[in-house]
Structure formats: structure tokens, C-alpha cells
Amino acid sequence: MFSLEGITKSLQDWLYLNFNPTWALVIECLIVIVLAIALFAFLGLVLVLMERKVAAHMQIRLGPNRVGPKGMFQTAADTLKLIMKEGLTPDGADKFLFNLAPFVVMIVAMLILAPIAFAKGFQIWDINIGVLYVSAISSLSVIGILMAGWASNNKYSLLGAMRSGAQIVSYELSAGISILCIVVLSGSLSINEIIASQQNGWWLFKGHIPVIIAFVIFMIAVTAETNRAPFDLAEAESELTAGFHTEYSGMKFALFFLAEYINIFIVCAIGATLFLGGWMPFHIGNWQDFNHIMDYIPSSIWFFGKTFFLIFLIMWFRWTFPRLRVDQLLNLEWKYLLPISLFNLLLVTVIAIFGWHF
Amino acid sequence: MGITQILFWILAITAIFSALMVVISKNPVYSVLWLIVTFFTISGHYILLNAQFLAVVNIIVYAGAIMVLFLFVIMLMNLNKETEPQKSKWLKLAGAVAGGCLLLVLVAGLRHTEKQMTEMVTGDIGLIQNLGKVLFKDYVVPFEISSILFLSAMVGAVVLGKKEPRIPVETEMRKVEETQQAINI
Numbered sequence: 001m002f003s004l005e006g007i008t009k010s011l012q013d014w015l016y017l018n019f020n021p022t023w024a025l026v027i028e029c030l031i032v033i034v035l036a037i038a039l040f041a042f043l044g045l046v047l048v049l050m051e052r053k054v055a056a057h058m059q060i061r062l063g064p065n066r067v068g069p070k071g072m073f074q075t076a077a078d079t080l081k082l083i084m085k086e087g088l089t090p091d092g093a094d095k096f097l098f099n100l101a102p103f104v105v106m107i108v109a110m111l112i113l114a115p116i117a118f119a120k121g122f123q124i125w126d127i128n129i130g131v132l133y134v135s136a137i138s139s140l141s142v143i144g145i146l147m148a149g150w151a152s153n154n155k156y157s158l159l160g161a162m163r164s165g166a167q168i169v170s171y172e173l174s175a176g177i178s179i180l181c182i183v184v185l186s187g188s189l190s191i192n193e194i195i196a197s198q199q200n201g202w203w204l205f206k207g208h209i210p211v212i213i214a215f216v217i218f219m220i221a222v223t224a225e226t227n228r229a230p231f232d233l234a235e236a237e238s239e240l241t242a243g244f245h246t247e248y249s250g251m252k253f254a255l256f257f258l259a260e261y262i263n264i265f266i267v268c269a270i271g272a273t274l275f276l277g278g279w280m281p282f283h284i285g286n287w288q289d290f291n292h293i294m295d296y297i298p299s300s301i302w303f304f305g306k307t308f309f310l311i312f313l314i315m316w317f318r319w320t321f322p323r324l325r326v327d328q329l330l331n332l333e334w335k336y337l338l339p340i341s342l343f344n345l346l347l348v349t350v351i352a353i354f355g356w357h358f
Numbered sequence: 359m360g361i362t363q364i365l366f367w368i369l370a371i372t373a374i375f376s377a378l379m380v381v382i383s384k385n386p387v388y389s390v391l392w393l394i395v396t397f398f399t400i401s402g403h404y405i406l407l408n409a410q411f412l413a414v415v416n417i418i419v420y421a422g423a424i425m426v427l428f429l430f431v432i433m434l435m436n437l438n439k440e441t442e443p444q445k446s447k448w449l450k451l452a453g454a455v456a457g458g459c460l461l462l463v464l465v466a467g468l469r470h471t472e473k474q475m476t477e478m479v480t481g482d483i484g485l486i487q488n489l490g491k492v493l494f495k496d497y498v499v500p501f502e503i504s505s506i507l508f509l510s511a512m513v514g515a516v517v518l519g520k521k522e523p524r525i526p527v528e529t530e531m532r533k534v535e536e537t538q539q540a541i542n543i
Contacts, residue, residue: 022361097391129410129486136414139422143394143429150387150433158433165430169423189486 004300005121032124036113040262047261048075050308051315058319085250090153093247097151102248102255104144109262111137115191116269119279119300123192130191131183134270135176138225141263142168148256149244160243163233163326168225170333175221177341178214181348182274185211185357191273198277201284206357210347215275217341222267223314224329226260230321231329268310272303276310279303366406373399390428397421411486 011031015024049064049072056063064071089098115130117123127133142165149161183189185207186197197203203211224231235243245256272278279299283291324332351357376395383389397420404413493501 025361097387127410129414132411132414132418132486136418136422139418139426142426143391143421146426146429146433147391150429162430162434165426169426172422 004119008122036110036124039113040110040258043265044258044261045075045079047265047311048078048257050311051261051318054312054315055319058316079254082254083251087250087252088247090247092153094151094153097147098247099252101144101148101151102252102259104147105141105259106255106262108137108141108144109259109266112266116266117191117195117273117278118303119298122300126190126192129189131179131189131194131270131274134266135172135179138263138267139168139172141259144259145244148248152244152247154247156240156242157244157246160233160235160240160246164227164244166326167227167231167233167329170330171221171224171231171337174217174333174337174341175225177338177345178218178221179270179274181207181211181214181345184345184349184352187352191278195273195278195280198280199283200286202275202277202280202282204275207348208351208357210344210351211275213344214341214348215271217337217344218271218275219310219313220337221333222271223317224333226263226267226314228260228264228314229318230323232323233326233329264311264314265307268307268314269303271310272306276306277302278306362406365402369399369402369406373403386432387429390425390432393428394421394425397425408485411489 012024012028015027019027052074053063053071064074067073067077089095112134114125115123115127115133145164145168146161149157149159149164152158182194182203185203186194188194188197198206200206204215207214227233227235233243235245240246245253248256279302281291281294281297281299281302283294373396376392376399379392380389380396383392397416401413401416401421404410404416
């Protein structure tokens with residue numbers, strides 16, 4: 001049976017057989033870097049095309065259909081155009097921070113990849129506090145956005161960055177609390193152990209209504225954290241031109257654009273891991289035969305299937321809901337989501353203590 | 359020199375350099391950004407000591423929350439090199455002397471410590487399980503009291519930030535104008 005775990009294991013054995021441990025480690029790091037960059041490029045191309053196709057479907061039109069069969073190469077052509085374009089730096093801008101900001105956003109997005117389990121035994125760093133690590137690093141992307149907004153020396157950029165900062169800092173709270181619900185239920189912060197705890201069913205089904213509430217709150221909060229519509233106040237084009245990246249052009253703009261899609265992928269991967277069992281196939285309790293049939297589908301397909309389902313959900317939000325006003329946005333978080341999620345965490349703790357989940 | 363030592367030296371030099379840059383930078387925004395770099399290198403040191411939980415909490419609390427608020431405020435007030443008042447030369451000298459005194463005392467205090475005190479990579483006190491046990495068994499009361507301290511600080515902030523009772527329209531208008539000038543955007 002096809003498995004990524006076997007490939008990585010045999011590769012590691014071969015490396016340690018032929019090189020001394022230090023060089024084997026260096027070569028493994030290089031392979032990981034190449035794979036991460038390849039994944040980023042691939043995701044960028046696929047997700048942008050998916051977004052446009054989903055948008056077209058929602059609005060009953062065709063979407064990109066000129067370049068390649070059914071417009072498959074549209075995003076590749078767009079990327080080529082962005083590479084060719086001149087990357088302008090405004091005269092009044094803070095040159096150093098202006099050019100650094102897109103890379104900060106990108107590097108932060110790359111760092112979050114480390115603890116994500118893409119398939120069974122296919123993980124860059126099995127850190128024992130994986131979930132905490134993810135929420136720590138994801139809170140840093142706001143620094144890059146603030147840098148971009150301030151360094152542009154443009155009032156729209158600054159306002160966009162400020163809105164984005166307020167938004168990310170406040171929605172992190174309810175996202176963190178809904179992650180905590182699963183941590184309380186599974187009793188571990190390690191991503192591997194959380195997945196292993198869903199062997200006999202995913203938490204979304206095992207944890208009764210409180211976990212479903214946590215899942216809904218998590219999806220709302222991560223949509224806000226990634227600055228997606230209906231929470232895209234940071235780049236509300238009717239008010240702020242393009243928000244924090246108004247002054248960016250060419251490849252520097254493309255990096256922001258790419259980082260947005262990578263962040264969507266990552267938060268959806270985390271959501272899939274916590275609530276939908278990560279790479280764990282769909283198991284129902286002790287139905288051995290059914291579970292065995294499900295086990296025949298490779299774990300990587302399960303993981304990417306669930307992740308792309310959640311990505312589709314977030315895209316669906318974007319083309320369905322109108323944009324919120326900034327006061328509505330903050331009211332929603334501080335007056336509704338946060339109290340609900342705090343109470344919900346209490347319920348989940350009670351369930352976990354009494355063992356009421358399946 | 360193993361990988362651990364190489365990493366230690368890189369982290370230590372970066373930490374000292376960025377900490378110096380926090381003080382030296384003329385632009386407040388740069389100071390805050392260098393401070394974020396400093397917190398990162400300190401988190402790197404925690405990871406070298408195998409205290410991953412402390413490292414991540416350091417990033418969440420300082421780099422992720424407090425420094426973002428710092429940046430927020432400084433950017434919103436639009437402080438930059440031109441608006442920053444230049445201190446006199448003697449004040450800078452006095453600051454350097456005071457900092458040097460502190461360094462002297464620290465070096466004198468730590469000179470006689472045992473050399474092999476740190477546990478590189480192997481220590482496990484910083485792991486979340488051990489830390490949680492220590493906090494909730496041996497130090498429950500101080501831990502809970504510190505949480506009450508946070509709560510009172512939060513309540514204080516809310517009280518301070520609450521809307522003032524009604525003031526005449528004229529003064530309110532003037533206030534708005536003043537804030538707009540202060541923000542200058």
C-alpha cells in the first residue's frame with residue numbers, strides 16, 4: 001500500500017547509512033526546505049484557481065477559461081505576470097521595513113508548517129506542544145502586516161494595518177479557547193496524540209454539541225484571523241483602496257497574496273486535525289469491517305480531503321456573506337463569541353471529567 | 359563544537375546585538391522590532407534548554423501580544439525619528455554608567471556559580487507536564503493570587519477605558535480635533 005511514512009523512513013535509513021549524522025541532518029533539512037517551498041508554490045497555484053472557480057460557481061458564471069484546458073493555467077500565467085512586474089518602493093516609505101514585511105509574513109506562514117501531520121508519520125517536527133506552537137506562531141503574522149502598513153507611509157495602509165491588528169488580536173482569543181476544548185478532551189497538546197485520540201471517531205462526532213459549537217466558533221475566528229471576507233476590513237477595497245498592501249506591487253504583492261492562501265490552508269489543516277481527525281480515516285466505533293475498508297484509503301488523501309473541504313467552506317463564506325462594519329466585528333467577538341466560548345470550555349471540561357464523550 | 363554550541367553562540371550574539379539595537383535605534387518602531395528579535399533569541403535559548411513550553415509562552419505573551427500592542431500604539435501615534443525628542447549627551451552618558459553598574463553587579467554575583475549548572479537539551483523541567491505539576495501542587499496559592507492580580511489589572515483597564523460622563527459638546531469637539539492632530543493621519 002502507498003504510504004509516505006515508508007518513503008521517509010527508507011530515505012532516512014539510506015542517509016544515515018551513507019553519511020555521518022550531522023551531514024544526514026543537513027541533507028534532511030535541505031529536503032524539507034525544498035518540499036516546503038514546493039508545497040507553497042503548488043498551494044498558491046491551486047488555491048487561487050480554486051477560489052476563482054468557486055466564486056464563479058457561486059455567481060453562476062464560468063470563471064477563468066482561456067489559458068489552458070478549462071483555465072487550468074490561469075494562475076501560472078498570473079504569477080508569470082507578477083514576476084515580470086516592477087516592484088516599486090514609494091519615495092516616502094521606510095525602505096528597509098517596506099521590503100522586509102512581505103518576507104516576515106511569508107516566513108511566519110512557513111514556520112507554522114512544522115508540527116502539522118500531513119499523513120501518518122509524515123511530520124517535520126513532532127513537538128510535544130504542537131497546538132500551542134501553532135497558535136503562538138500564527139499570532140506573529142500581525143507583526144508583518146503592521147510593518148507593511150506603517151512602512152508604506154500611506155494613511156490607507158496604516159488604517160488597514162491597524163484594523164487587521166485589532167481584528168487578529170481579538171479573534172485569537174476565541175480561536176485559542178476552541179482549540180483548548182479539544183486539548184481538554186484529548187488530554188494532550190501534541191498533534192500526534194490528538195490525532196491518535198480520534199482512532200474510534202472524530203471529536204466533532206464524539207464530543208456532543210459543545211464540540212460542534214467550538215468547531216463553529218473556530219471556523220469563524222480563523223476566517224477573521226486570515227483577514228478573509230466577511231471579515232476583510234483590513235483590505236476593504238471600497239474604503240481603503242487595498243488596505244495594508246496598497247503600495248505593494250509585483251512580486252512583493254504576490255508574497256502577501258500567497259501568504260494569505262497559505263494561512264488559509266494552515267488554519268484549515270489545524271481545524272481538520274483537531275476536529276476531523278487529521279489523517280485518521282473515518283472510523284465508526286467498533287465496526288471492524290467498515291473501519292478496515294476505510295483504512296485502505298491512504299492517510300494523506302484523508303488529510304488533504306478534509307483540509308480542502310474546510311477551505312471550500314471558508315471560500316463559501318466569502319462569496320455568501322456581506323462584509324461586517326468594524327464595530328460589528330469587534331462586538332461579535334467581545335460580546336458574543338468570547339463569552340460563548342468561555343462557557344463552552346466549561347461544558348467541555350465537565351464532559352471530559354465525567355467521561356461523557358463516546 | 360557540536361550543533362548545540364554553534365546554535366548557542368549564534369543566539370547569544372544575536373540576543374546581545376538586538377538588545378543593544380533596542381537602546382541605540384533612533385526610531386521607536388525600530389526599537390520595538392528589535393525587541394521582538396530579542397524575545398525570539400531568548401525563546402531559542404529556552405528551546406536549547408529543552409524548555410519548549412516556556413519558549414512558546416514567551417513568544418505568545420511577549421512577541422505575540424505585548425509587542426503587538428506596543429507597535430500598535432507607537433504606529434498609531436506616528437512617532438518617528440523627527441518627533442522623538444533628542445536627549446542631551448550627559449543623559450546618555452549617565453544611562454550608560456547606570457547600565458554598566460548593573461552589569462558589574464550581575465557579573466560579580468554570578469562569578470562564583472558552578473560552571474556546569476545548565477542542562478543543555480536533556481533538562482525536562484521546562485516541559486509542560488512537569489511545569490504544570492509544580493505550578494498546581496507546590497505553588498498553587500501564589501499562582502492563583504497572581505491570576506487575581508491580572509484580573510484586577512483587567513478591571514482597572516476597563517474602568518479607565520470606559521466612557522466618561524457627558525461633557526459639553528464644545529469641549530468634546532475640541533477634544534476630537536486635538537486627537538486628530540495628535541494622530542496626524
